[in-house]
Amino acid sequence: MRKIYSSLLMLALSSFSLETMAQGNLISQTLENPDNEPAPVFPVPSARQLAWQETEFYAFFHYGMNTYTGKEWGYGNESLSTFRPPKHPNCEQWVQAAKDAGMKGGIAVVKHHDGFCLWPTKTTEHNANNCGLSFEVNVPKAYAEASEKLGMKYGFYISPWDRNSAHYGKDTYVKEVFLKQASELAEYGHDQFEMWFDGANGGDGYYGGANEVRNIDASTYYDVPNLADSIHKMQPNCVMWGVGDEARWIGNEAGWAGVTNWSPEYKPARGPNENGNENGWRWFPGESDAKGTNMGWFWHAGESPRSLNELFKFYLETVGRNATLILNFPPDQSGELPKATVTRMKELGQLLKERLGTDLALDAKIEASETRKAGAKRTYVATNLNDNDKDTYWATDDDVIESTITLSWDAPKTVHYVALMEYIKKGQRIKSFTIETSQDGTNWTPRATDQCTTVGYKRIIPLNGSTTEYGNGYSVKAIRITINDSKACPLLHTVSVF
Known part of the structure; x- marks a missing residue:
């Protein structure tokens, strides 16, 4: 008899427990797939990757010490007195030109391989505010403010490779310089969409006067997991391009993606990748970078914008082939885009409306x-x-x-x-x-x-x-x-x- 009472008691307690759990929302019952939605085909994009792809077409603004030296890759030993804009770079002009071109945003280069920084960073003396100018230079601040004012997306290019820093290639560089610089940049604006990392394997440089070759393994040296985690906490919609491994380099710098182009891939970001991979295990969409002018990435005397037809071709062969297009238009030594560039960008925007504006x-x-x-x-x-x-x-x-x-x-x-x-x-x-x-x-x-x-x-x-x-x-x-x-x-x- 005692066994029967014990069993009944356990059953009652079990029923009470289940009922209590249900009332506490610990147990819920839902119908399986009531909307008859198709199952996903993995991989799928993260929310930030999807928002990034929806940006489609955006500008690249290469500006810095190289604008005044005529170089593409500064060695890192350039005199600070060489950087001589007559006034603060006109970031609002850059952003307005991008908007007129039919773009949805842009990336401003604020540190290239020479290590010269266009903001008052605490990480190095090699920055624009030690150049003896009569005004403070803070390009990321001005650029983010202009973008938010004009309703444009924005982000920054920061080179992991630093040919100026004595720390580069050593254990101290990533923690004391690079990660801190990226964190400083993440403080500008409220909704960065991309942080651009490039030239990450090292080479010859000034390196604080050592004047030697320093190479590293980019896959491990830059502490990418910690980098991504810290930036995403500050800017949750910011895709980490290149070293960050959230978007891949199409790889030709010529404004075209493969006729067949998959967003899935399994390879790392480094190296050309114009087609993706049908059987890739992760979502790794492609970005094509191209020059909108006929010379370098930075401004050079005598340059001119590419023809309107060539720029439109870039658009069709990138945005039109499951990639994004980041198109470079460099400001000149005045800190502004040249008049001919501004005109061409406006013409491009008008052409996009004429040809692709009426559905x-x-x-x-x-x-x-x-x-x-x-x-x-x-x-x-x-x-x-x-x-x-x-x-x-x-x-x-x-x-x-x-x-x-x-x-x-x-x-x-x-x-x-x-x-x-x-x-x-x-x-x-x-x-x-x-x-x-x-x-x-x-x-x-x-x-x-x-x-x-x-x-x-x-x-x-x-x-x-x-x-x-x-x-x-x-x-x-x-x-x-x-x-x-x-x-x-x-x-x-x-x-x-x-």
Whole structure:
């Protein structure tokens, strides 16, 4: 009898415990996937990587001691009296020019390999405020303030390699100089989007008068985990480029990414990487850096901006190929962008509006051959593709990879480009697609057949197959996009036609 009472008591206590836990929200019951959302295809971007990719197109401003010496890589022994701007560098002019160019932000170089710092750092005497100028120089402060005023994203380039510092290559450099400099820069502004690290393996330099060669192993020397942790605590949306291993170098410095370009990768950031890797284990999206002028990264006498057509080509072959584009326009010795540069940047912004500013898909009838079954609060219909909402998307059922999307208009439209955007919050999927146009909605002509491979964050296809010739476009009443192959059911959140 005692055993029976004991069992009943244990059952009662068990029931009481479960009920109490449920009331305390320690146990909850939810329906599995009520919205019928597709499973992610890993890897997927972090929130900061996604926001970084959405920046798409931004400026690079190389300015510093090299602007006054005519060098690209200063040795580190330059006299401080060489740096002689007539007034504080006009950062607001830089940012306004970038905005006029159709960019969403920019990166200001505040320390290059020569170790010269453009802010009142506590880490070295080799900075702009020891040059005997009649005014204080603080480029990161002025640049962040100008960017916030004009509604632009901002970040800073800080070279890990320091050819001036006596500490470089020793145990003291990273802790006493580099990490402190990065932390100082993270204090400027409220929402930096990128910190740019470059030239990280060392070489010959002044090094406090040693005048020798010092090489290091960049994969371990810079204490990247501690660096990333400290910066992310101060600037949670700041992607660590290069040494930081959150975004990769496309690698050619010529303004193009691979026709096939995956955001997944498994290699480190160092070294050219124009294509990514379909089977990469981490999200490692590509950034292409290019010069917007015809000489170096820093300003040189006699330079001029590249042609408008060449700059637009850079845009199509980077932003249009699942990469971001950081385009360099260097300020001159006055601390301002030259007049010709400002004019060219404004022309570029106008051209982007003319060619990619009016989305004809917004007025199209849009249909899909396959549509995923709706969930409780989410649909996956084709009209999600032209609703101007990046958080809705079209999808197929899990076992369906091939599908066709058709856009049509009652009256003919003259078209040049088709742009596709995957819902990359759930990974990059599409491996191959085709685009066809029709003048009558019945007969179809394939377009740009050698370019329709991966999509990723954004893919812009010139229908004539050329990134250099705009052409006359095609008069169409319908466009058909066929997904031929995908790692899993394809997901697109936007289709645009220009």
